Amino acid sequence: MNSKRFLIMLAVCLTLTLFWDSSLLRPVKLLVVLVHEMWHGLMSLVAGVRLDGIEVHWNESGTTLVSGDFGKLGFIGAVSAGYIGCSLTGAILLRIGLLGRLERLTLVLFSVVLIYFSWLFTSPLETAFYTGTGYGLAFLLVAALGQRPARGTLTAVGTFFLFYSLFDLFDFTRDVSSTDAAILASYLGSHSLQDGEIGSTSVAISVVWTILILAASYAVLSGAVREALHYVAPAAETPDDIPVPNLGLDNSAGPIPSHPLDSAGQEFQADMMDQSGPDDLDIEEYGCLPSRPAIPVRDG
Template identity: 35%
Template sequence: MRTASGATLDVGRLALLLLMLGASWYFWDSPVLYPVKLLVVMMHESGHAIGTLVMGGSVDRVHLAMNEGGECMSRIPPGFLNMVVLYSSGYLGSAVAGAALMVATFRFQLGRAVMGAAAVWLAVMGVFYAGDPFTLVFCLGMAVALGLGTRFLPSVVVDALNLFLAAFTSLYALFDLRSDLWDSTRRNMTDAALLANVTWVPSIVWAALWSLLSVVLLIAAAYWSLHAKPRDGGGVRMPPVARARRV
């Protein structure tokens, strides 16, 4: 398949992405993925932190819980738009993170730089915003692990790890929204419920809207990434694969 710009569908990349999605789904409840789930929760809370700062507020602290919960304690100027941005930025932040990982790894082949940036992000969140010892230890521990990976892992392994994180983050964001959409007991304690109190729009409507936006964003990122042209010269290359032709 070829786009208007001449880029072709990379079947190998598509197969690898589907494999990562399948692995994430199959091993979802495995204890091995527990640190990855906490990492995605930190992405969610970081989205709230970024939303707070963008709207002129300040972040006091961020907490991660061992049960995969989290909260961002912040202060933001009063106002309808400020509250909408604050409560929406967590869910959308997770989807944006997954999309960015996918595009950076596939389209721009910046896997090593992305992993290094993730290490810096976790170190900053831990040092400046961690509100308890568990959050601090997790952030700094993961920052060290990603930093060592950036320095010592082969490029193909870095790309594979980034892609797995992108796939897992995408699934986690959608599963989280699914729970908020259908689980009535949980729906009353979510960002969607908080936003419903501000806007009078039911929380299920907000969850459905965020789900739709997340799906559209992730599909667009996957389409753009999987139709990328290989870069000539430097950069990390994915293994060579066969390309599909238009019939």
């Protein structure tokens, strides 16, 4: 896996673990809450009711305002869509970040969806409006900066969404009655909330949602993780890989030998050494070797 992306994922998880209750993470948590409520609203529209508005509060809570009559399955689907849909969004963003393909287009589409929902279903000058519009414009700017910033942003945001959805699902330290699991448990007939208890039904719903989140995340991310783990960066081109231009010579015989003499020349040299003259031939005696036979000169 690309070491930079792995470090981004690790840094996000460690930051959320160590500073979960810190106000420094609140701006990013508000984005997750907004997407969470957007999924509630989207499934409410699918269930056949009207989406009147989406609210995000500074205390990291959210409200989806709808009007109309839900069917039983429609209500269960709309309530369950918050955590499951938010985690699915994170898994898709993380997948694109890991694969490193279409990251800028994905970030632009995500920005458009945020701005669209913020302008249509939130009140101007409210937290939800500022959150959706602000992050939408910021993500568009990041996409314009290039592929690497977009890839890093998708990896960080996707990891944040997944971690937040799983961690917040079992955060029963706040007002239990305001959690999605408690709302669904009450709808299904649980009376534990009336006694101020969490109740086994709420815990069971949280467990079921967690299983669905993990299954959906595995289906989306398994291929991307395998591909990222086996990713090998292309090797840099070496001088040996540079093609030699054809200058009209026949290169089919292979590389030019490093020795100045070819095999035929080496055999010829060996034959000449074997056929050398008599042993009493002394270069120092003659001074030099004759290059041709002497021509006799006749007197007169």
